[in-house]
Amino acid sequence: MKSERILIKGNEAVAYAAIEAGCKCFFGYPITPQNEIPELLSKLMPENGGEFVQAESEVGAANMLLGAGACGVRAMTSTSGPGIDLMQEAISYMVGSQIPCVIVNMSRGGPGLGSIDASQADYYQATRGGAHGAGRTFVLAPSTCQECYDMVQEAFDIAFRYRTPVLVLGDAITGQIKEPVLCHPPVHVPDDKAGSWCLQGMGDRAPRLLKSVYLDDGALASHNELLEAKYKAMQADPRAECLDTDDAELVVAAFGSIGRIARSAVQLARASGHRVGLFRPQTLFPFPARELERLAAEGKRFLVIEQNAGQMVDDVRLAIRHHADADFFGVMPGIFVDADDLLTPILNCMRDAQ
Amino acid sequence: MLIGNLLAQAGMEQGLHVTFIPVYGAEMRGGTANCTVVVSSEPIGSPIVRRPQATIIMNQPSLDKFQPRLRPDGVQIVNASLVEQASLDPARRTVYIPANDMANSLGSPRMANMIALGAYLKATGCLPPDAVIDALDHVIPGHSRQLIPQNAEALRAGYAFSA
Amino acid sequence: MNLHSEERLVFAAPSTLTDRQTHYCPGCHHGIATRLVAEVLEELGCIRQTIGVASVGCSVFTYNYILGDWVEAAHGRACATATGVKRARPDCTVFTYQGDGDLAAIGLNESLQAANRGERITVIFINNTLYGMTGGQMAPTSLIGQKTTTSPAGRSFRKEGAPIKMCELLAQLEGVAYAARCALDSVAHVNAAKRAIRKAFEVQHRDLGFGFVELLSGCPTNLHMTPLEANRRISEALIPCFPLGVYRDVTATEKAGA
Numbered sequence: 134m135k136s137e138r139i140l141i142k143g144n145e146a147v148a149y150a151a152i153e154a155g156c157k158c159f160f161g162y163p164i165t166p167q168n169e170i171p172e173l174l175s176k177l178m179p180e181n182g183g184e185f186v187q188a189e190s191e192v193g194a195a196n197m198l199l200g201a202g203a204c205g206v207r208a209m210t211s212t213s214g215p216g217i218d219l220m221q222e223a224i225s226y227m228v229g230s231q232i233p234c235v236i237v238n239m240s241r242g243g244p245g246l247g248s249i250d251a252s253q254a255d256y257y258q259a260t261r262g263g264a265h266g267a268g269r270t271f272v273l274a275p276s277t278c279q280e281c282y283d284m285v286q287e288a289f290d291i292a293f294r295y296r297t298p299v300l301v302l303g304d305a306i307t308g309q310i311k312e313p314v315l316c317h318p319p320v321h322v323p324d325d326k327a328g329s330w331c332l333q334g335m336g337d338r339a340p341r342l343l344k345s346v347y348l349d350d351g352a353l354a355s356h357n358e359l360l361e362a363k364y365k366a367m368q369a370d371p372r373a374e375c376l377d378t379d380d381a382e383l384v385v386a387a388f389g390s391i392g393r394i395a396r397s398a399v400q401l402a403r404a405s406g407h408r409v410g411l412f413r414p415q416t417l418f419p420f421p422a423r424e425l426e427r428l429a430a431e432g433k434r435f436l437v438i439e440q441n442a443g444q445m446v447d448d449v450r451l452a453i454r455h456h457a458d459a460d461f462f463g464v465m466p467g468i469f470v471d472a473d474d475l476l477t478p479i480l481n482c483m484r485d486a487q
Numbered sequence: 488m489l490i491g492n493l494l495a496q497a498g499m500e501q502g503l504h505v506t507f508i509p510v511y512g513a514e515m516r517g518g519t520a521n522c523t524v525v526v527s528s529e530p531i532g533s534p535i536v537r538r539p540q541a542t543i544i545m546n547q548p549s550l551d552k553f554q555p556r557l558r559p560d561g562v563q564i565v566n567a568s569l570v571e572q573a574s575l576d577p578a579r580r581t582v583y584i585p586a587n588d589m590a591n592s593l594g595s596p597r598m599a600n601m602i603a604l605g606a607y608l609k610a611t612g613c614l615p616p617d618a619v620i621d622a623l624d625h626v627i628p629g630h631s632r633q634l635i636p637q638n639a640e641a642l643r644a645g646y647a648f649s650a
Numbered sequence: 651m652n653l654h655s656e657e658r659l660v661f662a663a664p665s666t667l668t669d670r671q672t673h674y675c676p677g678c679h680h681g682i683a684t685r686l687v688a689e690v691l692e693e694l695g696c697i698r699q700t701i702g703v704a705s706v707g708c709s710v711f712t713y714n715y716i717l718g719d720w721v722e723a724a725h726g727r728a729c730a731t732a733t734g735v736k737r738a739r740p741d742c743t744v745f746t747y748q749g750d751g752d753l754a755a756i757g758l759n760e761s762l763q764a765a766n767r768g769e770r771i772t773v774i775f776i777n778n779t780l781y782g783m784t785g786g787q788m789a790p791t792s793l794i795g796q797k798t799t800t801s802p803a804g805r806s807f808r809k810e811g812a813p814i815k816m817c818e819l820l821a822q823l824e825g826v827a828y829a830a831r832c833a834l835d836s837v838a839h840v841n842a843a844k845r846a847i848r849k850a851f852e853v854q855h856r857d858l859g860f861g862f863v864e865l866l867s868g869c870p871t872n873l874h875m876t877p878l879e880a881n882r883r884i885s886e887a888l889i890p891c892f893p894l895g896v897y898r899d900v901t902a903t904e905k906a907g908a
Contacts, residue, residue, distance in 0.1 A: 140496050140507070140625075158737050184737040188730070189763035196727035196760065200703070200734025203721040208738065226724050310534050311492070311507035313499045332719040332735070334699035334742045342713050344704075344722035397532030471537040 138313040143281040143303060144169035146314045147237055148177060150285035151209050153318055156235070157183045158201040158208040160194040162216060165249045166305040167239035170211040191216035195223030195236075202232040203343045205331025207289050211237035214255050215246070221264035224298050228268030228360070229345025233292035233325075235285065236270075237301045239308035242466035251305040252466030253389060256444035259302045260418045267357075269364045271299040272417040276393040278312035280415070286319050291370070293325035295363055302417060304440075306390035371421035374413040377403060381410030383482055384428055386449050387438040388414045391464065395438050397472035402479050409479055417445070422452035429453035436482045438475055440464045489626065490543065490604040491522035497614050497622035498526040506534035519548045526613055541611050543603050545586070550574055564607045566599065582606050584648050590641060598641035605645020616646045664692040666717050673711055677877025679834040679867035680708060683776055686840070687747065688716050690848045694855070700743040703732040705757075707749035708782040726757025729764035732771045743854060745772040750791040751781045754814050758790075761816075765860045768825025772850045772861040775816060777892065778869040786872030790814040793891055798872075813891060817864050821897035827859030829898040833866040835884035839894070846896070858900055866892055
């Protein structure tokens with residue numbers, strides 16, 4: 134692909150990024166609002182020497198992903214909230230068996246069938262490990278089409294670096310919006326170093342086994358210690374976008390599509406003379422807690438805005454608990470808000486402080 | 488949808504920041520379709536705009552929905568062929584253009600949208616019409632490529648329209 | 651007289667089996683099934699390019715007994731996981747080894763869909779008409795009237811339906827290249843089972859489609875029977891319900907046409 138800006142949907146950016154990142158297997162099942170991803174990859178995968186399978190369900194897709202990931206091949210699936218529910222089983226097994234893969238959730242409103250509108254109500258599910266047994270996945274949260282493209286490419290590197298499933302959490306807006314995207318091959322040639330563990334037939338070496346069952350005395354405890362050490366190591370990799378936080382009295386924390394709308398609201402507030410900044414986590418697990426704590430230690434106040442009834446606000450409060458508390462403004466899933474809608478709570482928050 | 492895409496594509500080709508967001512899914516099946524385009528010299532935060540600076544209104548239900556949302560200093564391009572004049576808000580700056588009738592007289596009944604887009608470019612000065620015509624190449628699907636000259640003609644006719 | 655010169659090796663474990671004692675109960679047929687698979691993989695000479703997919707149930711530890719690379723699938727998902735393995739490693743021999751609860755209940759959809767796609771994988775299906783690992787509960791394959799820990803009055807047709815017949819189901823699907831039902835209760839049946847297992851791998855190697863072998867087996871522990879009684883049950887009760895035979899074989903029409 135030429136290095137030029139093309140006008141594409143976030144979903145299309147995900148598909149192109151997967152191809153550029155050397156993804157060789159895609160398994161998917163139709164669900165709105167992410168259908169452009171499997172539709173585009175059903176064409177691009179075979180054209181690029183890869184495999185595309187429309188699975189019988191998200192259960193099937195995620196367990197196919199487990200099989201391909203076990204072979205050390207770059208593999209991906211994409212879905213939306215209800216599909217993630219069905220994938221939790223395989224995600225748990227992949228965490229336990231240390232199998233790398235990329236899972237894209239263009240989330241939608243819930244609970245239940247909900248709606249296909251924008252929602253950020255899958256934050257808990259994404260960051261707490263949605264399945265039994267306390268497994269964690271790395272979670273990236275794009276807010277623009279360019280970030281969809283860049284983060285999906287990076288997600289493969291992270292997946293193999295930590296031998297873990299990586300979740301890319303977008304929503305109906307990030308998936309459906311069209312923006313210019315600069316497409317480029319990955320900035321570095323990936324060496325996944327999978328040769329030491331992946332399945333390829335034993336050849337002349339010893340047999341290998343990828344599993345999550347540990348029944349011997351103390352074996353599961355040791356395995357969980359290893360996984361916990363891995364989650365701790367991930368804490369070195371948190372990332373967030375800071376806009377005008379240095380001199381801000383109030384820091385607005387928001388992620389994903391609401392993060393970019395909040396950015397506009399913050400700029401509107403600035404234009405009317407208020408010292409407001411934006412803190413937009415780009416990784417949700419690991420959560421950029423240290424950076425937030427640093428801001429809190431400087432005496433700043435915090436307003437968390439999410440399109441749910443309050444989920445990330447827990448992580449913000451944990452991060453700043455020694456210095457401050459955070460206010461919360463929730464937008465219910467299923468409605469679209471613009472910058473004016475988010476300006477009001479910001480101004481209310483500024484006024485309350487005076 | 489087509490003219491929204493076209494405007495965004497042309498903006499991008501002019502080196503500007505653009506976003507395009509369509510209504511989709513269930514809302515797309517039945518009811519009136521709409522899309523939101525933001526063209527800006529600055530990076531774009533919100534792609535969603537509740538109160539637009541300019542609107543292109545092709546039919547009556549769209550007028551009913553979007554006229555009240557137009558900013559007081561905004562402009563609306565209204566398709567006179569399908570929208571009652573009596574329903575226009577006199578307090579709004581309005582370009583009332585018979586897009587379907589003009590398209591019919593050009594012999595291209597399906598180009599009413601291009602005529603309206605031409606009028607929009609004239610009223611807002613958002614982008615030069617040639618920039619938008621150049622972008623047609625990227626937006627018109629392959630099987631309709633022979634229609635590009637008609638699209639360009641319709642866009643110019645809309646741009647030249649004066650009430 | 652040199653006694654040693656008279657020693658001749660007449661029976662050995664296949665090189666594809668590990669030197670490890672199994673966890674199976676006395677009289678269980680898993681040991682025979684595992685050995686047959688290992689023998690076939692040895693004879694086909696493909697063990698070094700083989701990836702096994704383990705299922706959940708008594709079969710889970712098959713990876714401890716058969717050499718090769720293995721991945722453990724979630725309960726019922728072995729055919730989906732094997733699909734992913736085969737798509738990622740098309741040059742490898744890929745097989746699953748699953749029990750009846752795993753393949754025919756929780757994993758029925760994954761099993762049928764992989765078969766219908768004609769995935770180039772081989773599936774070894776152990777049908778002992780109950781859940782062995784969890785303590786003998788009713789399986790989709792349990793016989794009408796069979797008493798289990800979750801059907802204490804016996805399986806009723808009215809409430810629980812009839813035993814599900816996988817070979818007959820799979821025979822309807824065009825992606826299936828070979829489907830056969832065998833039993834492990836006699837020497838003749840065991841020999842036939844080995845030929846069927848070999849065939850189920852060969853259709854994969856020849857890129858013909860999905861290979862499937864169902865093995866009627868005994869579970870003395872959960873049936874509360876002696877090994878001999880459990881063995882006898884296969885011929886007396888199982889085979890009348892689950893007739894042995896080849897249900898689909900695309901190579902047969904190939905031969906007929908040749």
